[in-house]
Amino acid sequence: MQKDPFVILGVSDQVTQNELYEAYRAKRREWEPKRFAVGEEGAEACEKLDEIEQAYREADEILKSRYYVTESPDKLKEADALIKKGSYDEAQSVLDAMSERTAEWHFLQSIIFYAKKREAEAKEQLRTAVSMDPGNSKYTEALNHMEGKVNSDNTTGAGRSRVYAYRDDNERSYRDEDYYRQQQRGMSPCDCCAGLMCADCCCECMGGDLISCC
Numbered sequence: 001m002q003k004d005p006f007v008i009l010g011v012s013d014q015v016t017q018n019e020l021y022e023a024y025r026a027k028r029r030e031w032e033p034k035r036f037a038v039g040e041e042g043a044e045a046c047e048k049l050d051e052i053e054q055a056y057r058e059a060d061e062i063l064k065s066r067y068y069v070t071e072s073p074d075k076l077k078e079a080d081a082l083i084k085k086g087s088y089d090e091a092q093s094v095l096d097a098m099s100e101r102t103a104e105w106h107f108l109q110s111i112i113f114y115a116k117k118r119e120a121e122a123k124e125q126l127r128t129a130v131s132m133d134p135g136n137s138k139y140t141e142a143l144n145h146m147e148g149k150v151n152s153d154n155t156t157g158a159g160r161s162r163v164y165a166y167r168d169d170n171e172r173s174y175r176d177e178d179y180y181r182q183q184q185r186g187m188s189p190c191d192c193c194a195g196l197m198c199a200d201c202c203c204e205c206m207g208g209d210l211i212s213c214c
Helices: 005-009 017-036 040-064 072-084 088-096 103-115 119-132 137-146 177-184 189-205
Strands: none
Touching (some): 072 088, 119 137
16 A cells, blocks of 8 residues: 555645655655665665655645645746845745745755855755756756766866856856956966066077066
């Protein structure tokens, strides 16, 4: 007999999607450390985690089927616009007020967590977005970048420590700030001096003298 997904997650079938998600996270935290154990304990933990994942997906679909939320697309666009402006706290307030947790909701939540240097939580949110909408290339590409599975051509160059983790067809939601600063800083005084000294050496080799004092 198929188990009730709400029972597996330890919640009532009248919970909100946010409460369901929190229960799901709590169950995962309970079993994740045990999955590396040797023997039956590790095997049982892996089975439980699979069961928890399946239960969450089923329970989430049940909750979604009970009502239609017409405000979600507009609210998601509002949150996305705030994120692109860097207003992360305001965007978080918009997301918190929403009862429906779609794949896009989890994606936007992951950007906020990443911007606040909560990378483990950002990755978890991205994984949820991908599991809910595996065909969305925006979600999968962001997750691949974050997990270090994609070696982008953009990662080459001295001093560049990070790739763009989030992007869409129109603009970047997250910019590599270290790289951006390097591109904007221009020539330093040391660069200028080194260039002049090199030019002077070249002139002297050809019988000239660019800098008379040396």
